[in-house]
Amino acid sequence: MVELTLAIAVLQRPDPLFTLWRRRTLHTLPRSVGPLLELVPATAKGPLFLDPLSLGFDDGLDQVLSAPTPFVRTELRRVHAAGHRPAPWTRLLADRDREAWKILEHAVRAANTDVLARSWDRIRAGFDAERAWRVQLLAAQGIRATLAGLAPGARWQGTTLEFDSTDNVEITLDGHGITLLPSVFWTGRPLVGRYAEGTFLVYPATTPLPLLDDPSANALATLLGGTRATILEQLTRPRTTTDLARQLDLAKSSVSEHTGALRAAHLTTAHRDGKSVWHTCTPLGLGLLTGSTSTTKRWLPQRN
Template identity: 55%
Template sequence: MLSVRFTPEDLLGVTFATGPAPLMELVLVAAMAQREVSPVFGRWQRTVRAGFPREARRLLELVPPTATGPMFLDPVSRGLEDGLDAVLSAPTDTVRGELDRVCRTSRPVTPWLRGLADRDTAVWQELEQSLRSAYTGLVAPSWSRIRSGFDAERAWRTRQLAEHGMRATLAGLTPGGRWHGTTLVLDCAKEAEVTLTGHGLVLLPSAVWDGPPLMAVHDDAPSVFIYPALTPLPLLGARDGEDHPLNALLGRTRAAALGLLTQQLTTTDIARELDISKSSASEHAKALRDARLIVTQREGKAVWHSCTPLGLDLLTGSA
């Protein structure tokens, strides 16, 4: 059982991440490669294991199957390069403290980990190369699906917040979530208590993780709550040899347009993303609007489109 104690400042400071974090997703993929094969993720897990880059296998010395590796390894960044910059510039005291925690709880002490603690230049260059290789081989090919899953999750949870409030939304992030006063209680195999620090909480769903929720608590910044997204990666988009369920109902292009509109986009954005003409994108948007699956608003010369609750229901139900 995980108990998360909120202060009033933390409840007022709950926000959603602006997008999936590349290195966080990478760490979760590395953890999933070591976890027991699951019914939903099994095929994907076997593919990840078979394709795990040889140059990236050092990461398995750092990341256990629980994904509770050193926090300096998976900063919440918007891009790979700024994430790598944050990793490589992590304070030495932070690096040593996190490596000590990880080695005490889940990973054996190896010469390579000692090199990280001692700031050995060659070892840190190898870490950077491992992260780049793992991202290129394991995360980048699925990034568009990870991103679309994140956008759908964020839109869905935002709707839940508007309809049911913050407490119900937070309790609903994982099965069995409940409140005891200002403490959020979540069902987990291990007992743990976390007290937030008054700097708020960032919600970060992941389509590649099926384990228990994870907390990264920071003393001088918002803490981060990582949880499995409503729709896991293997169910995002069409699987090999199969058609997406919405294609038969809406048509392939129109279904793809609806999937894009979990975030607000212009007609030009839709045309660019789907590689169609602007007039064709406008026709698809009109059909979706007439079916009450999206709403449209004009700001100056720009026309913005986004999903309605009915559109979100259709997307999440089809997954």
């Protein structure tokens, strides 16, 4: 349900990575999904009763339809106070108007069918790859470095983890922990949701949906995307940007973009020699290629 509402938000966001996906999805989107576009803003900060944590779609929809009225009213007020003005019919949800809730149910069902279900195998493969990647980082670097690596600019100030945000919000866990929810749709700043079950942090998965290959592809391609996985495999020995562009039949600008992403993930390094930029795998990148973690542990800096 979280991915469903994030997908609805992405349909309204000018994210270049999702331009083609957004165009294709909107072209075939049934009118019955329209009410969700009115209720969930592009910021994805819609009412929390729309995306409960669930074991599956049917369970999630049941929770949406049975959300306690005080919770529904509180969340609608919060969304209104944030400056997003949903359509007038959404105000009827707070009054438990039967017709309004039928509209919402049809919208959620249609969105699941036409937005989420078609890509669910890829979404699940991306989630599994993300979880495997974070577990590897956790084993090699520890919890502090793993959490700080969830988003660009994240940093620790003592025992407080800070993320860049347009909102000034402080969340105190009081020893109850936090659940991480990677999203293949969301590419913005991390989002925090406070549910009865606890606090949840939604963050961008390493590989967003448009870059996810068919789940039958190898795990490395699922994690990084086919082109980046191929580039990483080529960098078991040093190669220049020109070499990679020629061998893979890509523009140099495209190669630079992919190698930049691999370098940001500490999978490759680069150094300039005259007019040429040479790229090569780091021990972490080699460990990912070979499935070995021994070199990874030696290369990664130690964190307290």
